[in-house]
Amino acid sequence: MHHGGTGTPHSFLDSGAFIERRHMSESWFVRKVREGSTLLPQDWDRLVDAHHTRSPGGTFSAFAPARGPAGLSSYETLARAVTQTVEHTSAPGVVVDVACGDGAALAAVLRGPHGLRSGVGVDRSSAELVGARRRLGQDVPLVQGEAGRIPLSTACADAVVCHLGLMLFTDLPRALADIGRLLRPGGTFAAIVEAPPTVPVADSLEYAWGKVLNDFWNSEFDSDLPDLPLDGRFEPAGLAELCRSVSAFSAGATVTDASVSLSLSPEDLWDRFFSGIYLISALTERQKRRLRAMAVTSFRCHAAPDHTVSLHIHLNLLVARRAQPQAMD
Numbered sequence: 001m002h003h004g005g006t007g008t009p010h011s012f013l014d015s016g017a018f019i020e021r022r023h024m025s026e027s028w029f030v031r032k033v034r035e036g037s038t039l040l041p042q043d044w045d046r047l048v049d050a051h052h053t054r055s056p057g058g059t060f061s062a063f064a065p066a067r068g069p070a071g072l073s074s075y076e077t078l079a080r081a082v083t084q085t086v087e088h089t090s091a092p093g094v095v096v097d098v099a100c101g102d103g104a105a106l107a108a109v110l111r112g113p114h115g116l117r118s119g120v121g122v123d124r125s126s127a128e129l130v131g132a133r134r135r136l137g138q139d140v141p142l143v144q145g146e147a148g149r150i151p152l153s154t155a156c157a158d159a160v161v162c163h164l165g166l167m168l169f170t171d172l173p174r175a176l177a178d179i180g181r182l183l184r185p186g187g188t189f190a191a192i193v194e195a196p197p198t199v200p201v202a203d204s205l206e207y208a209w210g211k212v213l214n215d216f217w218n219s220e221f222d223s224d225l226p227d228l229p230l231d232g233r234f235e236p237a238g239l240a241e242l243c244r245s246v247s248a249f250s251a252g253a254t255v256t257d258a259s260v261s262l263s264l265s266p267e268d269l270w271d272r273f274f275s276g277i278y279l280i281s282a283l284t285e286r287q288k289r290r291l292r293a294m295a296v297t298s299f300r301c302h303a304a305p306d307h308t309v310s311l312h313i314h315l316n317l318l319v320a321r322r323a324q325p326q327a328m329d
């Protein structure tokens with residue numbers, strides 16, 4: 001999942017953490033951050049891969065209970081977008097799920113009423129593909145592969161979906177071009193992407209989280225939160241423009257709000273959602289326990305009378321059609 005940081009200021013220095021730090025065994029990633037080394041896209045790839053090996057299915061567990069205003073999860077919003085726009089010129093309709101994880105988006109599309117009846121899941125994590133096999137059964141082909149170099153044939157798909165994968169592709173133009181290659185002319189690409197971080201409203205849960213994370217990081221590492229290599233790349237206008245620069249999507253793309261909210265107890269919100277943030281999954285167990293305690297204490301101040309707290313997750317839906325041949329370069 002995403003970085004999850006915000007621009008709130010950090011405040012205190014915890015001398016207990018300073019002493020204990022000498023005794024902890026940090027991940028290579030956190031060590032690198034603490035030493036102030038520049039983080040490279042391959043560091044991010046390694047962090048993401050380690051997370052998905054350790055916690056396959058974590059994205060589904062975090063996002064499945066979150067709902068938008070129409071009562072749909074982001075998986076259902078994606079499925080609806082693709083099944084409503086796809087034209088059935090070939091039967092059976094084929095959908096490819098790029099960065100499928102444990103297959104929840106593909107399952108949602110194949111469940112839909114609009115005739116996409118066969119699917120292929122692609123992911124680079126073998127642990128996630130084990131989950132996808134379990135969810136999707138034996139009849140759905142699953143391919144271990146890297147975005148940008150997907151080992152499927154040109155124009156094999158009526159639709160391509162990608163749920164929370166685009167933000168992780170270090171060479172995004174190449175990944176988009178390859179997705180365009182997979183689509184038949186007129187085929188639909190639909191993706192759920194993280195929206196760029198906004199400045200949270202003071203006193204909101206999002207604001208409280210930003211402050212907790214900054215305070216934790218500052219006290220634990222004597223440094224500011226790192227700038228991660230792939231952070232903050234999804235301004236809607238920039239994303240639509242990037243699609244237009246790929247010949248398959250030269251007709252452009254639409255980017256619309258697909259935000260969802262999650263209401264859980266403070267503890268469940270941590271365990272299901274925040275603990276899955278990539279940066280946090282790289283912390284030591286002791287650091288995770290400390291951050292959890294700080295976060296849960298802060299979240300409790302935002303609880304409703306039923307003891308739940310609500311987190312708003314800013315997402316966008318991208319939809320692009322592969323240009324017909326005469327419109328392509």
Ligand SMILES: C[S@@+](CC[C@H](N)C(=O)[O-])C[C@H]1O[C@@H](n2cnc3c(N)ncnc32)[C@H](O)[C@@H]1O
Binds near residue numbers: 001052125147164
């Ligand atoms: C945030 S998870 C989303 C999983 C799934 N689509 C979902 O939403 O439940 C990101 C997924 O992208 C995969 N991934 C990351 N980088 C990738 C790449 N370059 N090529 C293929 N898969 C990648 C990860 O292994 C992981 O399964």
